[in-house]
Amino acid sequence: MTEVVVALDVGGTVMKCGLVSRAGELRHAERHPTNAAAGGAAVVDTILGVAAGLADTARAQGLTPVAAGLAVPGVVDEEHGVAVWAANVGFRDVPLRKLVSDRLGLPAALGHDVRAGGVAEARLGAGTGQRHVLFVAIGTGIAAAHVVDGRAFAGAHGAAGEVGHVVVRPGGPQCGCGQRGCLEAVASASALARRYTDLAGVALSAAEVAAAAAGGDPLAVRAWDEVVDALADGLTIAQTLFDPAVIVIGGGLAEAGAQLLEPLGAGLRARLTFQREPALVRAALGDAAGCLGAGLLGGDALEAA
């Protein structure tokens, strides 16, 4: 009987769920609306129901569910298995690990979504074979996971790796966090779209701005170059503090591929002095990284149990 981990990556709008083999293969995948508008308690009910359903699905397919893994956004106390705070899904001190473990009768792990994605990229994706990996997700927000020997560092309060809130433009645009000039406020996908609207007076999505920049639209090129410059500043700081061998870029903005990675690599190279240059690569697992990472964390919990 093939052993699988019940894995859920809970996002603000959708839960990416599946059954992950102990070797890290996604044996079954399904998606469910998070329906965050219904409130945190309802989201928890949905999670427990989906997890139980996945365990049933596993058995129906002749697979053996042996553990569960959850990845959630916000501030996550991984050691105690508590979703401390997540505005977009309404969590506040929810002991999710115990709730899922009790419901399924299996060992469970709770992880942070970006750190889970980083663990998956480090063990199964673009960081495979490297001991020191920094995974940076650039989407609506920007966050990083520092992964050494396949384990992500959560910090003392579950808040490590928040590279999106490193100030790279002192006195710059207001960030949602309350600070000014954070990397996220000037270089996230949302910031790219905002900046283009400011410059051109026309609202485009980040992907549309990227396409317009690739096509030579001068204002789109300007907005894109500003974003790349700020990202190079932010990654230089991360390299200086974490010294990874490889930086893996994921999230929506990574869809731009070489259009992003080539100038970003050049910008990073130009800024590093004594620091060693990391390999800069695009994430390999796409939006399955969080679910795969949740599966890996569930497997780790099983081994530790």
Place this chain on the structure above:
Amino acid sequence: MTEVVVALDVGGTVMKCGLVSRAGELRHAERHPTNAAAGGAAVVDTILGVAAGLADTARAQGLTPVAAGLAVPGVVDEEHGVAVWAANVGFRDVPLRKLVSDRLGLPAALGHDVRAGGVAEARLGAGTGQRHVLFVAIGTGIAAAHVVDGRAFAGAHGAAGEVGHVVVRPGGPQCGCGQRGCLEAVASASALARRYTDLAGVALSAAEVAAAAAGGDPLAVRAWDEVVDALADGLTIAQTLFDPAVIVIGGGLAEAGAQLLEPLGAGLRARLTFQREPALVRAALGDAAGCLGAGLLGGDALEAA
């Protein structure tokens, strides 16, 4: 027979050496000039001679030398025990761990000076009892050691924790590393002294500027406040990425005590938004931290042997 580790902290001008008990007590201390002007090979000879002498001293005192630990500056490959590069003592790819181990016939460890100091502060000093400690040494330069569960992270290339080379003043003063506006270029003890000289046209040491600022000299107050502001920016970035429970401030500038820590703590508090505030404390071990840390690393090597 009490077991001790032969411990050497090799600095640019002086080697702080001693015998460290397995419990982390300094049982014997001595200092030797590094005499870096004689070149890297001569420094290595001195290190080997001093280490052998310390082992003899241990035996003469009825102690049993069981391992050796060295802390050196620059880029250090701790995994392979190689001093990769250190301009101020002339090291270039020196396999110091093997040289010392062969000379003494004991297991040995090679560590980075600031990381060794951080390990000592975390296990024996101001970070005792905390799992997540960031040690920041502010002297001629600025560097940090990120210590989790008593172990310091070296990074993929032995260059992690270089918080002195995080850019906090884009386009600011030239740094020795080649970049502009690095924290070290605006907030080290040397930068404080330079800034006062720029403002006042009078050369004072950093300690003299600190004293003048405490006494109300307006230009000294201005230089001091600028340094504290830049340090608060740098520590905020470090907190955002590492999320330690405690930040331990060491190095020459920490001698200022509350004059530094009080405004620095206030500046950090004012900058943090969602991040959790770390305790901010002064280093407890003074300039013995590197030697004690070298002793602890030697003990770790013995346990791993």
